[in-house]
Amino acid sequence: MVLLGSLVNGLSILAGSIIGKFLHNIPEGIKNAVMHAIGLAVLVLGLQMGLKSENFLAVVISLVAGVVIGEWMALEDKLNQLGIWIERKIGNHSNRSGSISEGFVTATLIFVIGAMGIVGALDSGIRGNHQVLFTKSILDGFTALILSSTLGMGVLFSAIPVFLYEGLIALFATQINHFVPKEMIDSFITEMTSVGGIMIFAIGLNVLGLTKIKVANFLPSLVVTVILVIFYHFV
Template sequence: MVLLGTFVNAILIIIGSIIGRFLKNIPENMKQTVMNAIGIAVVVLGIQMGLKSNNFVLVIICLVFGAVIGEWIDLDKWLNRLGNYIEQKFGSKKSQGGSIAQGFVTGTLIFVIGAMGVLGALNSGLQNDHELLISKGIIDGFTSIILSATLGIGVILSAIPVAVYQGAIALFATQITKLIPAAALDLFIQEMTATGGIMIIAIGMNLLGLTKIRVANLLPSLVVVAIGVTIIYNF
């Protein structure tokens, strides 16, 4: 079932949001410890993915060119501008409806924006491998508990855009197998997994507070991987 990971991710956000409404005033130390544990687990997952490459020079080249393109476009800046725009429209309201909007906006920005959802959806569509999206779902579930406890039940609505965009990517990825030869696709999956693993490590380090890497600006690396694999396969 190609959408299994997407459904699990959305359901865990819903469950976490409901739990969070019954857990007011979570101690700050507990929040920090939980996020640190999640961050360490994400780093380990990224290392496992990163070691799957048989051509690590290609991974390095793709990350470098992807970072240059990402910084040139500055995806991180545009995503932050979108977040600020939405917050100005909805998040600053003090009414009950405003509270719901703020929870929805904040949850959506956290759960939707990031490399993990894109990579996980691609893995689901290309390999029927849902481990990454389920891992993201666990992280999002714990995060939604904390967000819902502080911002309100509106966080639960963020499960909708998560399901839509990840599901769309997964379904689109299933069509790739009809257009690309099996050998080229296997090579692409291998190198994409390794390149994505480096991004996952960066996400984990950010969660641990060790770095402030603009991971969104590394996303073009996945496109560069596709181009690099095409060149290698044909020549």
């Protein structure tokens, strides 16, 4: 089943979010300490991934061009609006105003951006191997538990874009090896890992409260990376 890894990942986020909701009475000091731990771990993961590039100029161009497109499209604002719409539909039962929107956007960015989602989905589609996504599911489930206990039930709704994102990549990957050379696929993964890693680093800074970078506006950078890899391959 091509979508098994994506499905398990989505369900793990749902389960972690629901369990986390019942643990909302965790002392504030512990919640803050755990969020700081997650933020630091995300920073290190992002730095690790960001250094994997074999063509850092392509990474810089991708980030700059991507964020210009993202700012023009106001992707972060649209994600926030979607979170607010969800909040209005189900009602905000949290103590903090806007927590559903914040939880949805923060969790979506953490779970969607990154090498594990891309590589895992490609593995599911090309080789029928779901181990990477199963591993990601464990990490995401635990993170969802902590996030939902601090940011509210908006985290739960991030399972939907995660499943769609990974599922579409997996379905596409079932056909990609028929018309894309293996060398190009490897290059895609390497450079997208680096670009995604820098975005994850920014998420870590936001989680720690050090910055308020609109990371969603960088998402088009992943598409620009694909275009540049194709360009470098044929030039």
